[in-house]
């Protein structure tokens with residue numbers, strides 16, 4: 134079939150958004166710190182990061198509500214310096230929704246189209262379609278204060294989608310929806326994107342959501358981008374302990390990188406063998422490093438395994454989650470490791486119980502050695 | 506809902522009090538009695554300070570002028586028993602109201618008052634809205650100071666401030682001196698003792714009542730509404746018209762009523778700043794009371810004024826209720 138969608142690897146591709154060395158300060162607080170990124174047409178770009186790391190601020194600079202203290206934002210080849218929000222090919226869904234309280238749901242959704250001067254019947258058709266999409270048809274005549282939180286969120290989403298802009302900024306668009314509706318809406322968003330070719334930048338606190346919808350995920354911290362990569366790479370090849378820890382669950386074993394080549398070795402405790410994994414994040418030999426291994430990549434058993442990466446410990450806790458069980462294993466000279474085992478595994482595995490001495494093992498390529 | 510705080514505190518107090526004495530059943534009785542007493546207080550207040558004076562004025566308006574103390578008749582002579590009560594009610598009639606229609610001074614005064622009030626309300630709005638908007642958009646740390654400046658005039662007597670305007674507006678006043686000095690005019694402008702001076706006085710006096718409610722509604726407005734409007738294609742100006750102003754409507758309406766209602770009955774400003782041609786019902790009322798000592802006609806004038814104002818007051822309250830509903 135056709136090639137996978139990856140314009141960021143293509144040097145000839147022109148980005149829709151160029152953010153070049155942008156810094157944003159509020160007083161002496163730096164909310165965005167010398168940040169550069171290109172976002173390409175038709176991308177579904179997810180911003181992930183802890184609260185207060187500058188996600189909303191970055192979005193507001195794209196929408197035109199904040200001006201960068203330094204640096205440049207270009208959208209579709211046009212420098213956005215001094216361009217008012219209403220002159221940008223951008224729509225934003227606000228984190229606070231900002232629905233106009235004096236207008237009905239219908240008028241809220243039609244607001245942007247009406248400003249555009251769209252003909253009445255076409256406008257009505259557009260608005261009705263948007264309302265159907267977000268399952269709000271029955272609420273069209275209500276005012277925002279008569280809606281539930283999730284319904285308001287859908288109105289805000291419908292309103293920002295209605296104008297079919299080149300770039301759509303969604304600040305936590307699905308946070309207040311229940312799981313089923315959220316999944317449906319995620320699917321709709323992806324569908325809308327397919328149909329309209331709109332570029333999406335979406336802020337979310339939900340990693341699963343970012344993983345599902347995004348073409349690339351950007352992990353932010355303290356106003357900087359820590360890593361920008363497709364979801365699988367973010368998960369499998371985190372470039373730092375921070376990202377490994379932020380996305381999904383991870384076991385971190387602190388130690389020293391002893392050798393770094395195609396593979397890296399980490400010495401983690403006296404009298405124990407080194408752990409072998411892939412080097413990541415530019416780790417250097419003879420520096421402090423951590424070994425990162427995901428819980429589902431660890432095998433657990435009574436007998437000493439053949440694998441090179443093996444550690445021994447004692448089970449201190451078992452969690453049963455239905456489809457899988459998690460074992461918490463205390464290493465004598467190290468941290469507590471979490472390992473997940475699918476529950477269709479062999480019978481003998483289920484015999485493991487509290488206080489058992491067990492071996493944990495994983496393959497050479499399963500873990501990463503990351504600088505600390 | 507009506508007895509939020511007032512109701513709850515004495516209830517708790519009451520329960521604890523009674524339980525300590527071991528009278529569980531009585532706690533219930535005591536609680537409802539205390540609660541009732543607390544809810545009744547506002548009604549007593551309204552009754553004593555609004556309804557009773559109103560009834561007195563109403564009664565006087567149905568009476569006849571008399572050279573006596575008080576200067577009207579009949580008065581209720583309870584010592585004469587039943588006959589006294591009958592005489593009292595028999596002496597009441599609508600004469601004064603009929604009289605008001607016979608002299609065109611009165612309806613002209615009402616009309617002219619309404620007109621002056623409407624025009625000055627509109628001017629106050631035109632002046633106050635931009636000021637309120639600028640204040641709401643000002644930097645956070647400036648706002649208290651700006652608010653202070655708006656309220657500051659209340660610290661001196663209203664009467665003194667109106668007298669000060671006489672000094673400013675008179676033919677030899679500050680304004681004319683300045684204009685002549687700067688060469689704009691050669692002859693002094695006649696402002697004092699005209700309707701223009703009355704407008705200036707009313708707008709000046711009531712401006713804070715316009716600014717404060719509008720400011721309050723603008724200030725608590727989420728700035729993201731305007732941002733959303735701009736994001737959806739509005740310019741700054743159209744966002745103001747389409748979003749900011751409709752959302753500030755409750756404040757604007759409150760401000761207009763707070764200016765309009767007292768302006769209709771205004772008496773001090775027209776008598777100090779207005780001329781002989783300035784006709785306002787407040788002035789007429791004053792003259793009936795104090796110059797003619799015709800309390801019954803004055804009361805009738807006041808009753809009609811009240812009826813005229815009741816309509817906008819009811820509209821105002823409807824609006825308040827509606828806006829409270831939409832705010833949820």
Ligand SMILES: Nc1ncnc2c1ncn2[C@@H]1O[C@H](COP(=O)(O)OP(=O)(O)OP(=O)(O)O)[C@@H](O)[C@H]1O
Pocket residue numbers: 159162164182183184185186187188189190191228
């Ligand atoms: N107008 C402002 N003045 C001063 N500081 C601000 C302003 N706006 C944002 N900040 C600060 O900038 C930082 C980043 O804010 P931002 O709203 O971008 O966070 P966020 O990543 O969107 O967080 P969340 O996930 O909680 O929405 C925060 O520390 C915030 O306090």
Ligand SMILES: [Mg+2]
Pocket residue numbers: 188189190228304
């Ligand atoms: Mg945010």
